Amino acid sequence: MTVRITARAEGAATVVALQGEINSTTSGGLQAQILPHVGEGCKVLIDLTAVSYVSSAGLRTLLIVHRRAQQVAARVTLVGLSEEVHFVMSATGFLDFFDIEEDLDSALERAGR
Numbered sequence: 001m002t003v004r005i006t007a008r009a010e011g012a013a014t015v016v017a018l019q020g021e022i023n024s025t026t027s028g029g030l031q032a033q034i035l036p037h038v039g040e041g042c043k044v045l046i047d048l049t050a051v052s053y054v055s056s057a058g059l060r061t062l063l064i065v066h067r068r069a070q071q072v073a074a075r076v077t078l079v080g081l082s083e084e085v086h087f088v089m090s091a092t093g094f095l096d097f098f099d100i101e102e103d104l105d106s107a108l109e110r111a112g113r
Helices: 027-037 056-071 083-091 104-111
Strands: 003-010 013-022 043-054 075-079 099-101
Touching: 003 027, 013 027, 013 056, 013 104, 027 043, 027 056, 043 056, 043 083, 043 104, 056 075, 075 104, 099 104
Parallel strands: 013 043, 043 075, 075 099
Antiparallel strands: 003 013
16 A cells, blocks of 8 residues: 655645555655654644554654654644544654644644634
8 A cells, every 4th residue: 555645735734644654664765755744943733634544664654753853943744643643652652753733724823724
């Protein structure tokens, strides 16, 4: 299975929407596609509404995105976590690294649409 990514500017933020599974097969390419959107002082909303599964390799990719955001004073918000993805991220402590929003509209409002 692959993961599809689309990115678009939406007001003051960049929305990076993912669809599929984030696993060892897809995480490397995903990392290469997300990191260019994490620039100095920017706001990035990673929409995971259509992501059904995140493996440990996927968590590592998100951790790398988080570290990059810290380096450049960017803000990364994860949006629309499924129950399973939320559980995995909660159990591993990854929820502490990101702002979390239930839906894209709320995330955009908070980002200053």
